[in-house]
Amino acid sequence: MSRVSRLTSHVSINPVLLPPTRPRLTVAVTGLNATDSPGPGVAVIRALRETVDFDLRIIGLSYEALEPGIYLRELVDKTYQLPYPTAGTAALLERLQYIREQEDVAVLIPNFDAELFNFIKLAPQLQALGIHTFLPTLAQLEARDKLNLPAFGTTHGLRVPASQALYNLAGIGAAAEALGWPLVLKGRYYDAAVVHSLAQAEQAFGRLSGQWGVPLIAQQFVAGQEINIAGLGDGHGRALSVVPMRKLTITDKGKAWAGITLEDEALLALARCFAEATKWRGGFELEIMRTTADELFIMEINPRFPAWIYLTAAAGQNQPAALLRLALGLPVPMMEEYAVGKMFVRYAWDLITDYTAFQEVAALGEL
Amino acid sequence: MKLKKNIATSESGFIFNPATGDSFSANPLAADILARVKDGQDAAAIKADILEHYDVAPGQLEKDWDDLLAQLREFNLLD
Numbered sequence: 001m002s003r004v005s006r007l008t009s010h011v012s013i014n015p016v017l018l019p020p021t022r023p024r025l026t027v028a029v030t031g032l033n034a035t036d037s038p039g040p041g042v043a044v045i046r047a048l049r050e051t052v053d054f055d056l057r058i059i060g061l062s063y064e065a066l067e068p069g070i071y072l073r074e075l076v077d078k079t080y081q082l083p084y085p086t087a088g089t090a091a092l093l094e095r096l097q098y099i100r101e102q103e104d105v106a107v108l109i110p111n112f113d114a115e116l117f118n119f120i121k122l123a124p125q126l127q128a129l130g131i132h133t134f135l136p137t138l139a140q141l142e143a144r145d146k147l148n149l150p151a152f153g154t155t156h157g158l159r160v161p162a163s164q165a166l167y168n169l170a171g172i173g174a175a176a177e178a179l180g181w182p183l184v185l186k187g188r189y190y191d192a193a194v195v196h197s198l199a200q201a202e203q204a205f206g207r208l209s210g211q212w213g214v215p216l217i218a219q220q221f222v223a224g225q226e227i228n229i230a231g232l233g234d235g236h237g238r239a240l241s242v243v244p245m246r247k248l249t250i251t252d253k254g255k256a257w258a259g260i261t262l263e264d265e266a267l268l269a270l271a272r273c274f275a276e277a278t279k280w281r282g283g284f285e286l287e288i289m290r291t292t293a294d295e296l297f298i299m300e301i302n303p304r305f306p307a308w309i310y311l312t313a314a315a316g317q318n319q320p321a322a323l324l325r326l327a328l329g330l331p332v333p334m335m336e337e338y339a340v341g342k343m344f345v346r347y348a349w350d351l352i353t354d355y356t357a358f359q360e361v362a363a364l365g366e367l
Numbered sequence: 368m369k370l371k372k373n374i375a376t377s378e379s380g381f382i383f384n385p386a387t388g389d390s391f392s393a394n395p396l397a398a399d400i401l402a403r404v405k406d407g408q409d410a411a412a413i414k415a416d417i418l419e420h421y422d423v424a425p426g427q428l429e430k431d432w433d434d435l436l437a438q439l440r441e442f443n444l445l446d
Contacts, residue, residue, distance in 0.1 A: 246387065248388065259388075262386060264387075340385040
């Protein structure tokens, strides 16, 4: 066979339709601790992976070497460890500058309450590095803090339980007198306990303050049905997506292990009211208690996506993918419809890896 | 008796309230009654049909009917 005829034989006359090429985009995500008290990162990544807009490279950002998401290689392409939030913004920026030199990170999605302050402070520097974020403002972050929730409710006309800061054991009696028994004691960022007596309160105070520091928050106990709402605010007063969920199975840490999407206009209206009143920017979760009198109390406002956020994508409103577009300045239409009765059932799965992978994360801080 | 309009029922007797996420299991007769109610049949017609097809005294049927109504009300399934 001559050279010319060989070349000719490669010319196909069959028309071939190739799928449109999606632009490549690198996104960094924190919250890879998919444990029994899970961070939202793995669920956020799972939802992002379903975007039709981009061909994604996902960079995991971890704090500890055994965060399960690090080893989910089909979801996370590469992981870098970050300094703990207590190390401050300078250490975080230095690490992110290093990561930016290695990776073309275009968007960063933080998923922990405790790290948000640093990321919000650093947003301009990150922007200068070419890393986009879509985060609430510092004022928004502070306003919805558990310590400020009563004032937040008053300011925006939203129903919230009465609460007060608790700095020491001596304050429990006065808190119980003001708020009644049972009382809910909450850690500043995570964890809570319902206590029915002074003895129980003192024990819970020791545990929670030991783990999360002081002040704790003493909150009025509100009985009812617990409902969670995941939402995405555009920063101009609109909730672009709202999906309510009821927990069907709850772990001993109060985390949802199974849940189901609900159809309830009052819940949607409440979330939209929240976004409008606060001009919330970014993902949020409202923890709601519906009383037997059908009152809706906002028990807590989380300034980020929840760990069950993949359910929003499964129900037809992919909030993480929409946030990605917002971070890049792309338009996002209002999402109205979602599947009601869509359920998630969480499960535990033993990931298998080699000590060499663990060693790389532990010793070198990246994998 | 009027079921809330968004309540989902199935032939197998599974009842789902999408507003609360609650689900219930009905026995075959209760499932049949709920299906008829959803179809718009009135209580008198359903009761007459039950009396014709089941070996049950009218007094007992009324008692059981009231019991079903109370359960549906308690579970927040009625308008």
